[in-house]
Amino acid sequence: MATSELKTKDPGIDPATGEFRVVDLGQTFRSITEKIASIVLTPRTPLGWFAYFAIAGAGTTMLLVAVTWLFLKGVGIWAITIPVAWGFAIINFVWWIGIGHAGTLISAILLLFKQQWRNSISRFAEAMTIFAVMCAALFPVIHVGRPWLGYWLLPLPFTMTVWPQFRSPLMWDTFAVSTYATISVVFWYIGMIPDFGTFRDRAQSRFAQYFYGILSVGWRGSVRHWMRYETASLLLAGLATPLVLSVHTVISFDFAVAVLPGWHTTIFPPYFVAGAIYSGFAMVLTLAIPLRKYYHLEQLVTERHIDNMGKLMLVTGFIVGYGYGMEAFMAWYSADHWEAFTFWNRAFGPMGWSYWLLLTFNLFIPLTTLWSRKLRTNIAFMFVLSIVVNTGMWFERFVIIVTSLTRDFLPSAWGTYRATKWDYMTFFGTVAFFLFMFLLFVRFLPMIPMNEIRLLLPQAKIKPKAAVEAGD
């Protein structure tokens, strides 16, 4: 076996399983609590944090400028026209929502599958979900042109007695995304309550004691509370699992229900969900790798996590690859003239470069390299790869949206698309806003669930009385 050699040499590998350890040896309940709590409760904020915060804040200001100008002038400042009425706004919406999906996958689906290694990364993956959904939700709201009428999307009684049209997938989207945002926030907050209790008890400053005391809602760790808490967490995980699968499915309906060639296909729901998880894991890696380095969390976010996320990306990458393959196959097999042309136009048309770029970034680079355990545990490589995959996934949405819209049935209706500086400012502005929120999260909230990590330690095992007396 190739791993037997590694087993003996590498202290990061558990000899019993041949896998990397989830938590390094020699940790106690108190040491991990102090390690995680000290990041937040320290009176001294690292200077680097301020530097990143300033950059992210500047980018967020740029977003505010872009959005303010949009509100003053209207959506005409973007490149959207007829035929490309859905430009960057929808590309970014789909991209951001997709990124959020890995957070729910880690916190819910892996919890149900009892994958305990997820415990160290679940909290900040959930935070990533929430901030990604915030960025995503911004786009449809500002894209409607009159954002102050955004509440028309909701079935509210108002003076014009107009009601929403529930046969439209865009309406389904409203409910899918708003439910997803609500449940993600609730799941995240419920998960943090015991850790807020720890912060309340360990905080030195009066303000922090009050602040975390209120957030902890008086958590005191009674086992009766814990049992209900565990039931509620499992139920929320069980509910979030069909929810996360439904969200990107409903988003794919926005496309698949339309008759446009390149959109009207049944492969879209699974292909969108797999793509979402694929890009989400890439984003978790993009965030986890610098975090574990700057905050010295290598003992809690170990090579096991990086390795496992690499494996999950390999799996979802292949599902995405299958989706691309099916699109090409159906373009030929459907014998539909327009489908065939759309595929040809994607690969060899005026925007063909973007199709090949997406294939290279999403399939050729990751799916050839992620097989190697050496590369999967090479931190620098995985960081670069995560950015490559996220770029590729952005281009996937670009290809789906722009190439289909620029070339629909009638050549007289053909057009082109070239994003304006306001499009770019809004997009990069949301990236900065995402980082801005994430930096605040890292500074003020428990980024690793302390109560769940305690469960992973060997001390948490209850030994029978005989073993204790024998001095085991």
Next chain:
Amino acid sequence: MPPREGTYGLLAEFDTPGDLVRAARQARQDGWRRLDCYTPYPVEEAAEAIGFHRDKVPLLCLIGGLLGGAAMFALETWISVLAYPINVAGRPTYSWPAFIVPAYEWTILWAGLSAAFGMLALNGLPALYHPLFNAPNFRDGATTDKFFLCLEALDPKFDLAESKAYLENFRPVSVVEVEY
């Protein structure tokens, strides 16, 4: 009404979850009913030891989910059939397959909210004050690395001196009296 002054109970501190579970199991066997364990992470064995088995969170979750889904489906039907019927390409106003998606989302929404807030309500939270926070060693340990067994004064077997001696039998790190 429980008394609001005097002793709330006796709090024994243990270093390991195993010691706590053994003590809790013994106390339960000896007839104690008003007792609770406090741990920094969920210890299922301790819950079993004090006789806590079933909780009502799943029931709340089910009721919430069913009501949420039914409410959304009814709202969609009412809007599309009665309040604002519009003809979209000749499709029936009562297009129930299309109504499933929002109803599905609301089933999950209200099931999740019921589970989360139902759990808090059943736990009696938020409760920012609790007598146990008065114990000098509770706040340093219960949310970090210590395991506590509390025998409450409401139990008919409770007697300050006797119960203290009883807890000392389990060789805890300490036994302290907790005041209201």
